[in-house]
Amino acid sequence: MSPEFLNALQEAANMFAFLAVELTVLFLVISYGVGVLQDYISPQRIQSILSSRNGRGYVVSALLGAITPFCSCSTIPFLKGLLRARAGFGPMMVFLFSSPLLNPIIIGLFAVTFGLQVTITYFVIAMGVSIIAGIALEKLGFEKYVEPSAYVAPKPKKCGSSCGSAKAENRWLRIWNSTWKDFKSVLPYLMLGISIGAVIYGFMPTEFLAKHAGNDNLWAIPVSAVIGIPLYVRAEAVIPLSAALAAKGMSMGAIMALIIGSAGASLTEVILLRSIFRMPMILAFLFVILSMAIGAGLLFALTSIGSAGVL
Template sequence: MWLDTLKSFLYIAAELTVLFIVISFVISLLQGYIPYEKIEKKLSGKNKGIAAFAAIVFAFITPFCSCSTIPVVVNMLKKKMPFGIVMIFLFASPVLDPTILTLMGVVLGWKVTIIYTVLTTVFSIIIGFTLEAFGFEKYVRNVVMTGYEEKNQQFNVKLALKETFDLMKSVYPYLLIGALIGSVIHGLVPTEWISTVFGKDNWWLIPIAAIIGVPLYIRLSSMIPISKILIAKGMALGPVMAMIISSAGASLPEIILLKSIFKKELVVMFILSVITMSTVSGFIFYLI
């Protein structure tokens, strides 16, 4: 049993390593041709539809975890960008990581990935504009945060390799942790138990998974191999996706950082919004 677990870990780790390096390198090369200045102008534009689309594009091309999104949000607020657009970026950036989305497509299937991308995009836009409409901008503190630098240089092969290596140092350990947890589940947890307790008929697991995902702080890179094993063992897709979205969209470290730039009313609404987004998305996957 332990030998099977080890073999499973080595196989999953090797597969994800190759995919991660290739995908990260290609995306790093492509980012050198992205017109960041034009996108920033669109973010500040009067057309809310175009600005929202630009916020989603900006979130997609700036692959950050939930914590590292905060300095960018502060920078956007300092530039007096529309509050709703900033909130769209805040919700979308952690969940729309191009490298992880590509991994998700290979591991979980492109249909699941496309639905995930559409749902998180739509909910990010709805939540952002809703918070703006209800006047939550007044709960933003006047805070200046340093340490954020904008990217305005063209990438070449050497810089792309450096960026890939830097990304591996910050994200790759979580991939290995996810592969290890997934291998343990694969080798030691009975399939019958997972399919019975977490199977398709237990719809009530979706909101529970959405709530649990926030304090767990399981990064997307860790959740991909874990979710693959859980689904293979018979766990329903709904609660798996609910946990993926909530764990990526919010975390305890991020909430602590948000308290330094948002007042408690907006922090609470942020948490509730992430839980709502992940729960409703989970139910949509459940129905599909």
């Protein structure tokens, strides 16, 4: 085997190990945190805040997504909590779209790397498309494509007559048991997504992307958007990677499409969503992210936004 192949294999193995540990910890911590919140905040309260019967729910969901430091995969446990609280479907979808794209980490790195103008434009596009998509999906009746099991919280194990007297003492253990049961149900999906993403990460040369994604090639924008989905990269890594690609000659439009595709709909997230949504909803989710990525990329390519390059 060639040294190049061995190096790519090593990178893929390292990425698999890193993602497996990171996403497992993230999923468990966030799921447990959501369980604690659900224990203290009534489902009626969440439903009233994220109600789809008024416009406030959509805006609040988008802002909630903007202040939560979730990546595309760690959004899933929070989404499950919202489903079980019977929050409005449209606002939940707004949160699903906006949370990984507008989290504080990616916005901060955006501002430092690409400047304020690019960051504001990106923020407005991601926020606006997320709200419009949430409204449209609810109006079109896509709520019927939610799996019925997604609304049901795992039942805690029965402990006999002693439960009544020890209920307060066992609250944390009860939440942990529910969290662990949730995790085991999505573990096969999680490992499959991580495996595929790690292989692509290790064997996809960045030089190839830069060579075929220059300023004179608009086709690079949809290609970058599609490539971004299986190329799972955390927010902390996607911006530095994009800066390196820009330095090699990749156009700002293609970079924007790559960032939105990668941060907004990683392959791992899509596989995890299959445990919550039926296929028409999965396809609608991918359509929204790809449309957002391509639209933003074309806007940057056909205007002067970001023409000054990386700061």
